[in-house]
Amino acid sequence: MAGSPRRRTTATPVLAASGAEPVAGLPGVGPKLAEKLAARGLASLQDLWLHLPRRYEDRTRVSPIADLAPGRPAQIEGRVEAVERGFRYRPMLRVAVSDDSRATLVLRFFHFNRAQAAQFLPGRRIVCYGEPRPGQRGLEMIHPSYRLLADDEGPVRRDRLDPVYPAVEGIGPASLAKLVGKALERLPPAEELELLPAGLRERLGLPTLRDALLTLHRPPPDVSMADFAMGRHPSQRRLALEELLAHHLSLRRQRIALRRSGAMPVRPPGKLAAALRQRLAFALTGAQQRVFDEICRDMARPEPMLRLVQGDVGSGKTVVAALAAANAVEAGRQVALMAPTELLAEQHLGNFRVWLEPLGVRVTWLAGKVAGRARAAALDDIAHGRAQVVVGTHALMQENVAFASLALVIVDEQHRFGVHQRLALRDKGLAGSQVPHQLVMTATPIPRTLAMSAYADLDVSVIDQMPPGRTPVTTAAVSAERRGEVVERIRAACAEGRQAYWVCTLIEDSDEVEAQAVQSTFEQLQAQLPGLRIGLLHGRMKPAEKQEMMARFKAGELQLLVATTVIEVGVDVPNASLMIIENAERLGLAQLHQLRGRVGRGAEASSCVLMYKPPLSQMARERLEVMRASGDGFVIAEKDLDLRGPGELLGTRQTGLASFRIADPIRDAALLPEVHRAAEGLLASDPRLADRLVERWVGGAARYAGA
Numbered sequence: 001m002a003g004s005p006r007r008r009t010t011a012t013p014v015l016a017a018s019g020a021e022p023v024a025g026l027p028g029v030g031p032k033l034a035e036k037l038a039a040r041g042l043a044s045l046q047d048l049w050l051h052l053p054r055r056y057e058d059r060t061r062v063s064p065i066a067d068l069a070p071g072r073p074a075q076i077e078g079r080v081e082a083v084e085r086g087f088r089y090r091p092m093l094r095v096a097v098s099d100d101s102r103a104t105l106v107l108r109f110f111h112f113n114r115a116q117a118a119q120f121l122p123g124r125r126i127v128c129y130g131e132p133r134p135g136q137r138g139l140e141m142i143h144p145s146y147r148l149l150a151d152d153e154g155p156v157r158r159d160r161l162d163p164v165y166p167a168v169e170g171i172g173p174a175s176l177a178k179l180v181g182k183a184l185e186r187l188p189p190a191e192e193l194e195l196l197p198a199g200l201r202e203r204l205g206l207p208t209l210r211d212a213l214l215t216l217h218r219p220p221p222d223v224s225m226a227d228f229a230m231g232r233h234p235s236q237r238r239l240a241l242e243e244l245l246a247h248h249l250s251l252r253r254q255r256i257a258l259r260r261s262g263a264m265p266v267r268p269p270g271k272l273a274a275a276l277r278q279r280l281a282f283a284l285t286g287a288q289q290r291v292f293d294e295i296c297r298d299m300a301r302p303e304p305m306l307r308l309v310q311g312d313v314g315s316g317k318t319v320v321a322a323l324a325a326a327n328a329v330e331a332g333r334q335v336a337l338m339a340p341t342e343l344l345a346e347q348h349l350g351n352f353r354v355w356l357e358p359l360g361v362r363v364t365w366l367a368g369k370v371a372g373r374a375r376a377a378a379l380d381d382i383a384h385g386r387a388q389v390v391v392g393t394h395a396l397m398q399e400n401v402a403f404a405s406l407a408l409v410i411v412d413e414q415h416r417f418g419v420h421q422r423l424a425l426r427d428k429g430l431a432g433s434q435v436p437h438q439l440v441m442t443a444t445p446i447p448r449t450l451a452m453s454a455y456a457d458l459d460v461s462v463i464d465q466m467p468p469g470r471t472p473v474t475t476a477a478v479s480a481e482r483r484g485e486v487v488e489r490i491r492a493a494c495a496e497g498r499q500a501y502w503v504c505t506l507i508e509d510s511d512e513v514e515a516q517a518v519q520s521t522f523e524q525l526q527a528q529l530p531g532l533r534i535g536l537l538h539g540r541m542k543p544a545e546k547q548e549m550m551a552r553f554k555a556g557e558l559q560l561l562v563a564t565t566v567i568e569v570g571v572d573v574p575n576a577s578l579m580i581i582e583n584a585e586r587l588g589l590a591q592l593h594q595l596r597g598r599v600g601r602g603a604e605a606s607s608c609v610l611m612y613k614p615p616l617s618q619m620a621r622e623r624l625e626v627m628r629a630s631g632d633g634f635v636i637a638e639k640d641l642d643l644r645g646p647g648e649l650l651g652t653r654q655t656g657l658a659s660f661r662i663a664d665p666i667r668d669a670a671l672l673p674e675v676h677r678a679a680e681g682l683l684a685s686d687p688r689l690a691d692r693l694v695e696r697w698v699g700g701a702a703r704y705a706g707a
Helices: 012-018 031-039 045-049 114-119 173-184 198-204 209-217 225-230 234-261 271-279 286-299 317-330 342-359 372-383 419-427 448-454 480-495 518-528 543-554 589-596 618-629 633-644 646-650 669-685 687-697 699-704
Strands: 055-057 074-086 092-098 104-109 125-130 133-135 138-142 145-149 162-164 306-311 334-338 363-366 389-392 406-412 437-442 459-463 473-479 499-503 534-537 560-563 576-582 606-612
Touching: 045 173, 074 104, 125 138, 162 173, 173 209, 198 234, 198 669, 209 234, 234 306, 234 669, 234 687, 271 317, 271 342, 286 306, 286 317, 286 437, 286 459, 306 317, 317 334, 317 342, 317 406, 317 437, 334 342, 342 363, 342 389, 342 543, 363 372, 473 480, 473 618, 480 499, 480 518, 480 576, 480 606, 518 534, 518 560, 534 543, 576 589, 589 606, 589 618, 589 633, 606 618, 618 633, 669 687, 687 699
Parallel strands: 104 138, 306 437, 306 459, 334 389, 334 406, 363 389, 406 437, 473 606, 499 560, 499 576, 534 560, 576 606
Antiparallel strands: 055 162, 074 092, 074 125, 092 104, 125 145, 133 138
């Protein structure tokens, strides 16, 4: 959930209208209860207003027991016929209930006490709600909610559906629902709460925020549950529109504010970049040239570049970044390149040294393992400008790292960094009111709909053309029952002088997860392929060990590398033309595509074998079929988004992006054009209203949204 709104020091009516009044102001909410709510991100009245039900229970009608259907929740009213307590495997209470339809339903409880069991007396009236399921003696409900009725008590009826809220640790469902109800009693009048322009709401046929909230928390019995389930109800669309608009405004404001800071224009003659291109063993593709031209135009301006470069695995993003770095160095400025892992950072270090050092550019390495005199020397070179290009990991952001004249920040695989980290690196280049240019790269293709909502603060470039010489990778899905055939395929490929990867999903064997651990797989393959030189690589090895193993594999000393998904990014061995991914059904599409991108990097025909353990779930089957049918990262990303949603694709918890409470950028994609138009209008005509929208939905997180 996005950050809670900041508390204001204005009068109570304004607090109530904004929803910023703390939950501690509600009757019955003491310090301990407020602490439990705050741990779940529920610190203000508004947080409770926006804590929407995850489902609803229909207690507005009573169903005859004879009409119950398995899997369809319902409320019944009847009399207790019989009670049975048993201890076959564990304590169990069974209560038989019948009604006027002359049918019987069994209520089954595994957790109960003696006093509770004593309440169920034959002949007593009872009303209960639950999900019927087939049992040994007809339909039964497991741990239904129930209430025993007095003989003179009338039939139970509700005038609206009962909400069931996402759980809050330490607070019971009934108590939580009561708290939300108290918060809703403090909803201000519609005109005080409303922030969306009336014309926009009317054009889209959407209710006021007050009406939308009341409908979602207290839906009438005739509401379309199908619309609710699909997110199509006007009340849901109303909240989604406002949330998308607030996030978009936050990103746009950050972009505007950052560009007001200004940047040092980088307009060198281009001799260093031209010399680098002459040294390359390949010509740039049209897509690479187009993106490089866009970067050059951005960096020549007196405002900071904010550009995201998307490119599929192997499309050549790194060389474009190196050319941009050459321009900054020729202009007498420094460049910082940050990658999320030492393995990936060292790959960049190797490339930049091969490309730039022969041209007289000093490339410096700074990572956690650089210590002692070497670290002190590196820091001194960076501080005095002798280090022209600095490549490293999170170590670049430490307080004792100071740049003399940082003009360009390059961040690779940006979704793996938190926004605070990227902001910290950008701040390293602050020089008065100027900030460095930013170039962000990702090999995780992001569908257009998601990029529109998640990266409103960035210009997006796409390298949508693969370099010549890259061979398509043939992909096959094979059952683990054919493991022997796969081993023989490895033997044959290595006999022809090629190299191969065998990727596992775990480091150690687990009784709970049925997957081959990399250590045991390594030992098995050593026994099955005694003539091969086999290496082992996983994330728990020391950085020096990992680097040595990769160097040996790249040099051809090892024929087969057994590894975890640590090789997902940054590994480039052109002679490796076969990849086996074990337990492929356990990985998402984006990760499978990244792993597959480690082969097909040379001229040899390459193959990827997705080995799975049957039976497959429907989603796993779909994923493997998509991988088998397509090698296009953008097609795969769209399907990944359909199957998994935006949070996982973007790495929501790491980025702080797309952390929506209600909106779904894919489901609500049709609203995005309206969001963009409304944002333009608000920023031009009513920036204070835009501020209030951002405050409501994004709050204190706004500073980091554009990092």
